[in-house]
Amino acid sequence: MKVTCDKCDCDMTITSTFRYVCPQCRHEIEMQWVQEANKKHWDTHKKNIEWAKIKDNEVIIVK
Numbered sequence: 001m002k003v004t005c006d007k008c009d010c011d012m013t014i015t016s017t018f019r020y021v022c023p024q025c026r027h028e029i030e031m032q033w034v035q036e037a038n039k040k041h042w043d044t045h046k047k048n049i050e051w052a053k054i055k056d057n058e059v060i061i062v063k
Helices: 031-045
Strands: 002-005 019-021 028-030 051-055 058-061
Touching: 019 031, 028 031, 031 051, 031 058
Parallel strands: 002 051
Antiparallel strands: 019 028, 051 058
16 A cells, blocks of 8 residues: 655655654654554455555545
């Protein structure tokens, strides 16, 4: 799954088992929020999220 920071449009990286962090602006989000969004997406569409953008603490599904 590609996770992108909405502030600077760069790809976020996993820095621990708990967080995604943007290497440019240092914006962080808990991995659990992304996993919860993916579970809801799976329950509805029967497929994983391909790309998500992170805006503050919100997970926005791009595709």
